[in-house]
Amino acid sequence: IIKVYAKTIYHGDDTLRTILVHRDITKEYEVDQMKSEFVSTVSHELRTPLASVLGFTELLLNKELKPERKMKYLQTIYNEANRLTLLINDFLDVQRMESGKQTYEKKYVDLYPIIETAIEHQKVNTTLHHFALQSDVHQSIIFGDKSKLEQVFTNLLSNSIKYSPNGGNVTVRINENPEFVFIEFEDEGLGIPNDAIPHLFQKFYRVDNSDHRRIGGTGLGLAIVEEIVKASGGKITVESEYGKGSVFKLEFPRVITRELTKQSEGISS
Ligand code: ADP
Numbered sequence: 001i002i003k004v005y006a007k008t009i010y011h012g013d014d015t016l017r018t019i020l021v022h023r024d025i026t027k028e029y030e031v032d033q034m035k036s037e038f039v040s041t042v043s044h045e046l047r048t049p050l051a052s053v054l055g056f057t058e059l060l061l062n063k064e065l066k067p068e069r070k071m072k073y074l075q076t077i078y079n080e081a082n083r084l085t086l087l088i089n090d091f092l093d094v095q096r097m098e099s100g101k102q103t104y105e106k107k108y109v110d111l112y113p114i115i116e117t118a119i120e121h122q123k124v125n126t127t128l129h130h131f132a133l134q135s136d137v138h139q140s141i142i143f144g145d146k147s148k149l150e151q152v153f154t155n156l157l158s159n160s161i162k163y164s165p166n167g168g169n170v171t172v173r174i175n176e177n178p179e180f181v182f183i184e185f186e187d188e189g190l191g192i193p194n195d196a197i198p199h200l201f202q203k204f205y206r207v208d209n210s211d212h213r214r215i216g217g218t219g220l221g222l223a224i225v226e227e228i229v230k231a232s233g234g235k236i237t238v239e240s241e242y243g244k245g246s247v248f249k250l251e252f253p254r255v256i257t258r259e260l261t262k263q264s265e266g267i268s269s
Pocket of ligand 1: 159212
């Protein structure tokens with residue numbers, strides 16, 4: 001986008017001249033677009049859980065309720081408040097990443113138990129999905145930030161559930177060769193149209209069709225995932241067939257066991 005404007009300049013000989021200045025404002029325009037997108041996404045996404053918190057609090061305050069019903073409402077308020085916290089954390093994470101202020105711990109991390117735990121946590125959120133963990137290895141050690149890697153697996157697993165609204169199998173595979181640990185998250189959900197795949201890891205990007213739009217989200221989860229994977233020296237790719245399901249594939253440089261024998265303590269799992 002080129003902005004053209006007239007500028008009048010004085011010359012030493014007291015004459016005036018008007019010149020036309022061309023300036024490329026594509027970057028500014030993109031930043032503006034991004035800001036307004038951010039504001040509308042934030043307001044929309046925060047409003048929904050907040051409305052639930054307010055609504056259920058009002059019910060609790062105004063009505064004589066049976067203890068079981070009270071507990072149910074309180075549980076909903078707790079879940080929605082948790083959702084708000086996670087959303088705000090995502091916004092803060094993205095902001096820290098943008099400004100280069102995100103910090104990453106570098107420690108030996110065993111991925112297998114982290115994935116196992118992340119799957120167990122997800123099981124609580126669904127009765128429609130069936131999870132399988134397939135692996136030949138029981139120790140897949142890389143060098144990275146444990147809590148950030150937990151966030152990667154949680155985001156990918158929760159997307160597999162969220163974008164498989166009719167349920168289905170979620171299969172996680174962990175394998176390795178001498179150099180890399182490979183992890184796949186496969187679902188049998190909505191799938192992703194081919195033309196959307198190159199944009200998937202961009203901030204705020206959401207697949208623009210009614211099936212996907214019906215499901216709430218900010219379009220930040222995968223941007224955060226990619227950033228953490230890259231910061232751990234890894235790579236993420238996706239393969240998908242629209243209407244059939246998706247596979248998110250991760251690869252991380254493996255820490256060779258020989259290196260570990262020199263420093264056998266300090267593996268977080
Ligand atoms: P959010 O889920 O908050 O919209 P993400 O960054 O996690 O944001 O995902 C970006 C978009 O990618 C989603 O809006 C969705 O359209 C698509 N997507 C992500 N994971 C899956 C998946 N497992 N199956 C189908 N579509 C997915």
